Amino acid sequence: MSFRLFDLNDPQRHAATTIEGPLLILAGAGTGKTRVITVRIAYMLAQKIDPNSILAVTFTNKAANEMRERLAGMVDPEVAKKVTMSTFHDLCVRILRTDIEKLGYKKNFTIYDEGEQSGLIKKIITKTAAIGEKLEPNLAKSLISKAKNNGWSAPQDEKTLLGSVFARYQAALKQLNAVDFDDLLLLGVKLLAEHPDVRERWRNRFRYIMVDEFQDTNRLQLEMVSYLANREDGTSPNVAVVGDDDQSIYGWRGAEVSNILEFEQHFPNPTVVKLEQNYRSTNAILNTANALIKNNPRRRPKKLWSGKGDGDKIRLVQAPDDRQEAEFIANEIARRKTGETLQFEHFAILFRMNAQSRLLEEALRERQIPYKIVGGKSFFDRREVKDVLAYAACTLNADDDVSLLRIINTPPRGISDNTVERALELSIKRKCSLFQALQLPELRKTVTPRAAQAITHFVGQLDHWETKLNEPLVDQVALFRRIINESGYYEDLRRSCKTPDEALKRESSVRDVIEGFERFSQHSSEGLRGYLDAMALRQENEDDKDKEQGNGVMLITLHASKGLEFPHCYLVGLEEGILPHDRSKLEGTLDEERRLLYVGITRAQKTLTMTYCFNRFRYGGVVPCNPSSFLKELDPEHIETIDLKKMLNTPVEAPAAKSRFAAMRAALEK
DNA sequence: CCCGCTGTGATTTTT
């Protein structure tokens, strides 16, 4: 064992060695949270606790992987492997794959991603809406999601359009033997709630439960934890949660800060440990963050401090407009990189909205400063990737209509839109899947003999693949490759792409998917099914690699920056209306906006520059703007205000001590 | 099937 308890500070050690009973670890930003979690697990293993009985739940695959790796570095990797580390969604998939039949679904259910979910909702709205009735598919989607996260499996009111869309959507999913992301949690909780045998099995399996980022849990996730942690005999549950109420920024996605604020109500008499020593930032940065966040009414008081000394003052830069804001930053980064011998990847620019990144990108590009931007289109949104995955999905579950529709004429195989439409109608009338409808003799009568033959062939192909897949000991990777080959998909790609170059790229994406499955198979025995699950639950992945390869200035939203750190940070657009965002006032979520700024501030390790503009281009015109009301809340002691306009207008020969200003001016005027 | 026109709407996005 190569973990060392004495490397931890007192509260950290207290947290890591408290194993029994409820434990709440309030881990401020940069206080070594991940370390504490991993050491705590290592400590439990050293106490001879069965690794199979330990469950660590995170929100992202990235966090789970990181934890896994760090643990493997501390203890025998063979033992580490036995500890369950997964996301809430992964855990639910495991639970549901075993027992979902008790809820009337089949075990080979498909997980619908947001695209498929949208598609289905859109379709249902057009079929349900009366003439003149309108409903934004995206609005419906988010309302349905909200409803599910509040635990409503049934529609609130079937009389409204939304209510009946909800009801039909849910019925359609079940009919398709599909579940969406929210269903994973909803049905997982339902299963545990309604089936004591299932509940007991999982309860007995996991005697020690740990939850990371607890401030981001929603209602269903808390219920899940409760069901797993609480003991039948009423003894105190071994549940440790780690989180920071001040970093709760996903309320709009259903996260309930109250889960962490009222932890004692859910798990009585916990040990509460506060981690306040920060290992990331200077005290100037931390004091600024502390001064801001103490204005939030509902919070657990905390005060970050560090042993790093005060460091540089926080700079507050006023720019005449957003273009000059961007140019100032780009100029400064160029200058500081050479002047202070830094790397571009030491800098990050954080903003509230993606739209803000455009001017910044332009300014950086003009100066040939490399940058990387987080977000953007995912590998999994690519047409060919979805197509190929749809082939896999249909082989596993031919009743998955959405996937079947995707491939039924890709490549074209003589089943016309018209025929598909008829089959679809029949499937609704007969309350069966599209695949089943295709096989009904009733359908054959209404289509041309050619189409009927095409259908027979296609159905036969799918049947054949499915049979092969279910043979014991079959090489699924080879089979997957064969399915794609036999489908004629490659030929179709080559034919349908405008340039050979594009075709080549798309083909290579297809191969990436297959190779991804190959790699997956090497460390998993869950086969094609497991791979599809992993793909559905992992929106990013392949292009994470691209992100890490390219180096450069990081452009990132405040939300996406949570958990990251950078030596030098720029927080831009700190104006009333942007941060806090206008809509937050309407929605009454000012606290969350404040936390968002708090998260931004605490990303900085060495220097922090905040900027705002007096004018900004918005919706076509120049709009005057005011500094964010949050700026008034900051501690002026550590802040230095810089007026960009004044600075630019100051003549070069003006009295200039060899100050930062002089250097800055020089950079700005070149 | 693809392109261009028009209308609309414009935070944040772990799975």
Next chain:
DNA sequence: TCACAGCGGG
């Protein structure tokens, strides 16, 4: 203003 989605025409 600008981006993008949905639809209609070639």
